[in-house]
Amino acid sequence: MSTVVARSMSVSVPSALIGPLLVFVLLDGFIQGSVVSLLPVIRDALHTTTGPAMWITAAQFLSAAVCVPAFGRLGDLYGHRRMLRVALGSITLGSLLCALAPTLALFLTGRVLLGPLSALLPLSVGLVRDRLDTAGSRRAISLLAAALILGATAGTATAGPLASVAGGGRTVLWNLVVLAGAGFVLALTPRIAETGRLASGRMDWKGAVLLGLGLTLLLGSIAQGTTRGWGSPPVVGGLLLAPMALGLWVRSSLRSSEPLVDVRAMASRAIAPAFACGFTAGVVILGGQGITVAFLDAAPEKAGYGFGLPHWQIGLWIAVPALISFLTAGASATIGHRLGYRTMLALAFLLVGAGFGVQIVGHAVMATWYGGHLLSGVGVGLAVSGLPTVITEGSPQDRAAASTAVYYNLKTAGGSIAGAAAAAVFSGLLIQSTHQPSLTAYLLLWSVCGVLALASAALIRLTPRT
Numbered sequence: 001m002s003t004v005v006a007r008s009m010s011v012s013v014p015s016a017l018i019g020p021l022l023v024f025v026l027l028d029g030f031i032q033g034s035v036v037s038l039l040p041v042i043r044d045a046l047h048t049t050t051g052p053a054m055w056i057t058a059a060q061f062l063s064a065a066v067c068v069p070a071f072g073r074l075g076d077l078y079g080h081r082r083m084l085r086v087a088l089g090s091i092t093l094g095s096l097l098c099a100l101a102p103t104l105a106l107f108l109t110g111r112v113l114l115g116p117l118s119a120l121l122p123l124s125v126g127l128v129r130d131r132l133d134t135a136g137s138r139r140a141i142s143l144l145a146a147a148l149i150l151g152a153t154a155g156t157a158t159a160g161p162l163a164s165v166a167g168g169g170r171t172v173l174w175n176l177v178v179l180a181g182a183g184f185v186l187a188l189t190p191r192i193a194e195t196g197r198l199a200s201g202r203m204d205w206k207g208a209v210l211l212g213l214g215l216t217l218l219l220g221s222i223a224q225g226t227t228r229g230w231g232s233p234p235v236v237g238g239l240l241l242a243p244m245a246l247g248l249w250v251r252s253s254l255r256s257s258e259p260l261v262d263v264r265a266m267a268s269r270a271i272a273p274a275f276a277c278g279f280t281a282g283v284v285i286l287g288g289q290g291i292t293v294a295f296l297d298a299a300p301e302k303a304g305y306g307f308g309l310p311h312w313q314i315g316l317w318i319a320v321p322a323l324i325s326f327l328t329a330g331a332s333a334t335i336g337h338r339l340g341y342r343t344m345l346a347l348a349f350l351l352v353g354a355g356f357g358v359q360i361v362g363h364a365v366m367a368t369w370y371g372g373h374l375l376s377g378v379g380v381g382l383a384v385s386g387l388p389t390v391i392t393e394g395s396p397q398d399r400a401a402a403s404t405a406v407y408y409n410l411k412t413a414g415g416s417i418a419g420a421a422a423a424a425v426f427s428g429l430l431i432q433s434t435h436q437p438s439l440t441a442y443l444l445l446w447s448v449c450g451v452l453a454l455a456s457a458a459l460i461r462l463t464p465r466t
Contacts (some may be wrong), residue, residue, distance in 0.1 A: 017131055018140050020192050021124040022147045024084065027183045028120045029151025031095070031176050032060075034159035037315075041160075041169035046104045058223035059108045061416060063115025065219055065409060066212030071119035072126070072405030073208070073260050076199040076398055080126040081192050087116035087123065088184040095180040099173040118408055121148060121388075126401030129392055130195045138389050139333040145385035146329035153322035157315050199398030207252055207260035214245035215409060222420040230424070261406050262399055270394035271403070273463050274387050275410055277349065277456040281383050282411035284352060284376075284449050287418020291445050292318065292373065294426075294437070295363075303431065305439045307366050317370070321377030328381030336386055342463050345386045349457035351379030356450030360443055379453075390463060421445075 035042075036057065043053035067087075075083040094113025101107035121144060128140040163169045221238030228235050253259035266275060296314045298306025309317065336344045355376030362368025388404055395403035422445055429441035 017127070017192070018143060020186055020189075021127065021140075022143060023186060024088070024120045024183055025124060025144050025147040026151040026154075027091075027179055028117050029148045029153075030155040030179065031091070031114070031117060033152035033155025033157075034172060034176060035060075035098075035155075037156050037159040038163060038169045038172060041163050042107070045169055046101070046107060048104050052104060055104075055108055055223075056111060058220065059111040060114050060117070061219050061223070061412060062216045063112045064118040064412065065215035066208070067115040068119045068122060068405040068409050069211055069260055069402060070203075070208045071116055072122045072401035072403075073399075074203060075119075075123045075126050075195070075401045077201065077203060079194045079198065080123045080130070080401060081187070081194045084120065084123050084127075084192070085184070085187045087119050088180065088187045090114075090116045092177070092180040092184045095173070095177045099170065099177050118412070119405065121145075122401045122404040122408060125388060125392055125404045127192070127195060129397065129400040130197055131193065134393070135333075135337075137392070138336065141389045141392065142329055142331070142333040142336075142385040145332070145388060146326045146381070149322055149326045149329055149381065149384065153319050153326065156322075157319045160315065197397065201258035204253075204256055204258060204260040207249055207256065210245055210249035210252055211260060214242050214249055215413065217245060218242035219413065219416050222416045225420050225424075261402055262396065265395060265399070265403070266406065268394070269462060270464055271391050273459045273461075274345075274390045274394070275407060277345070277383070277460050278387050278391075278407045279410045279414040280349075280452045280456045281380070281387065282414025282416075283418040283452055285380055285384070286411070286415025287422060288445075288449055289318070290419060291422055291442065295442055298436070303436045303439075305363065305442070321373050321380075324374060324377040325381035325384070328378050329385035330381075332382050332385040333389075335382065336389065340465055341386050341390050342460060342465055344382055345390070345460045346457045348379040348382035348386065349453045349460065352376045352383065353379075353450045353453035353457065355379065356446045356453065360446050360450070363439070363442070394463075 039053060039056060042056060043049070046053075071083050071087060090113050094110040097110030097113065098107055101110060124144055125141055128137050128144070132140060159169075159172050162175075163172050166172065217238045221235045221242065224232075224238075225235050230236075250263055253261060253263040266272060293314055295306050296309045296317060299308040300306050301308070332344065339347070352375075355372045355374075358372025358375060359369050360372075362372060388407060391403050391407050392400050425441045425445055426437040429438045429444070430436065431438050
């Protein structure tokens with residue numbers, strides 16, 4: 001880990017606990033970042049086309065929509081270490097299937113088994129909340145958020161070049177099998193103590209099915225909207241059925257004495273604004289990355305905008321803001337202690353909004369535009385590390401992992417919806433007689449992201465002062 005992380009670990013956070021958890025979260029980010037970078041290579045290796053290949057990312061998102069809240073609640077009930085081991089076992093098996101898969105169908109089966117990847121951080125947060133005091137918990141959560149950013153950055157930056165050097169994506173996929181297996185072995189060691197204070201009650205399987213069904217219908221319909229068409233019966237049907245299923249889940253949760261997720265607590269002033277801001281973070285971070293790549297790739301002589309960078313340079317340009325986010329995430333516990341988490345998060349979203357404003361004004365000059373991108377990176381790091389802390393501390397002690405899991409599902413939903421919206425805008429606002437999106441499309445999307453960030457800065461002020 002970096003010097004910043006190593007120094008932070010020495011303050012109130014026992015390395016015997018946080019060390020293995022950082023490895024798991026790094027693994028989460030690295031595997032997800034690597035597979036996204038390899039999508040074109042995997043598509044060609046499986047002899048399929050772009051449309052069906054879109055399911056490679058959609059399959060894991062859909063699996064995560066079900067796995068994350070279920071694993072979080074099961075961890076609260078039966079032990080976070082136990083569920084970490086189950087998750088890493090599933091991830092290892094899924095990685096192996098992906099490396100061996102001769103067909104898209106088998107590859108997608110492996111991707112479904114990778115769904116528990118997104119549960120590693122909520123389960124780690126559950127262990128941290130159980131074992132550490134408030135100061136140590138805040139420090140540890142900031143480090144875990146930073147590790148997730150670092151892992152995703154490393155995976156995105158290294159997978160493509162490694163595949164080029166190794167002569168294909170299979171070598172990278174086999175490396176991921178080795179990493180997942182090493183994580184599983186580490187989880188089996190006695191270094192990680194089991195949760196000492198387990199929740200009482202039982203698993204709300206009805207709630208898990210309804211929540212998973214609603215999120216699957218929503219995310220699946222969004223994922224297929226750009227390929228099947230937004231007016232196609234499966235997409236329209238899914239978008240209509242999703243709110244019905246989610247409504248039934250809310251009704252079931254309110255009537256249950258032991259719900260999967262405490263909906264009333266989610267609606268409280270302490271954490272409801274943070275959940276809403278988590279959705280915005282998904283829009284800005286997950287949805288905005290594709291817009292950034294497209295703008296860096298656009299050739300100014302053809303489109304009239306963009307910077308026409310080669311693909312290998314784009315990865316490096318994107319990595320720098322991600323590294324800045326990693327550093328600010330690692331420092332968020334200290335900043336939150338001095339300013340208060342409410343003030344820090346408001347500042348974080350103001351920085352994100354200001355960054356998009358600079359990008360809009362300075363889009364014609366690389367230095368100016370990139371300065372805005374870096375400014376947003378500072379805010380993103382503070383936001384993604386501070387929000388889980390606010391949600392965890394605002395939730396009941398025995399529901400820390402489940403509440404954090406809902407936050408990450410909301411962030412994923414925000415990214416999925418933003419990606420679909422960006423695809424629709426890019427398809428609708430074209431340069432005349434070309435297939436290139438117009439500059440107006442980019443300015444519109446940046447404006448929406450900036451407005452959402454500023455609205456989040458105001459919304460987070462509704463949470464109690466820490």
